[in-house]
Amino acid sequence: MTGTTPHTLSTDHLPSVDAHRLEVIHVEGDAYSVDIRDHRLHVDQPLEAGGTDTAPTPTELFAASLATCVAFYAGRYLHRHGLPRAGLRVHAEFTMAVDRPARVTSLRLMITPPPELPEQRRAALLAVASHCTVHNTLHEPPDIAVELAP
Incomplete structure (x- = not known):
């Protein structure tokens, strides 16, 4: 979401069967x-x-969610190609806005691949890891509804 206008979602469009709670x-x-x-x-x-x-704070969990999603996708890539995951690490840094609304203004992730990762696999690992579900969601933001329960 960009801007500060509240964004609502009609509950008629929420998938009840596939909803994660x-x-x-x-x-x-x-x-x-x-x-x-x-x-x-x-x-x-x-x-x-x-x-x-x-x-941790909710914002730290937000950054951790992205970092762990990237790590998961990188790990699955390595596993799929018969490569070891030992040594795989993701370091995350984020900065907060100094103005309103309160928000994260930047996230930086640094993937440390396993030492045995062949040089020719590095670009593919980065491409796969950077398309994790959380990363995709940040690039294609969901509709968000914040409501009071009846």
């Missing part, structure tokens, strides 16, 4: 738990932002 529940202060299938994640804010720093 999660739930966020307030824990205390600025801390929340996120239930995803049989997994529970936690988020909080740093001390300087009023939180208790018990977990």
Whole structure:
């Protein structure tokens, strides 16, 4: 989404059968738990932002989501081609906007391939990894609806 105009989505267009669901529940202060299938994640804010720093921030999880998606796609590429995944790493850095609205203004990902990756496979690994689902979603933003429950 570009700009600051709220973007809504009619729930008539939401695919009910294929919808992936999660739930966020307030824990205390600025801390929340996120239930995803049989997994529970936690988020909080740093001390300087009023939180208790018990977990990553939602924005850090956003960057982590992109970085892990890139790593997953890179790893699958390596596996598909019979190449080792040991040593595969993705380093992520992001910067926040200094103006409003609050948002991430840049994300930089650096893939460290396994040392055994042949030079002729490097470009293909980068191409595959940079087309992960989260990356594609950022380039083709979804419709987003934020609503109050009845």
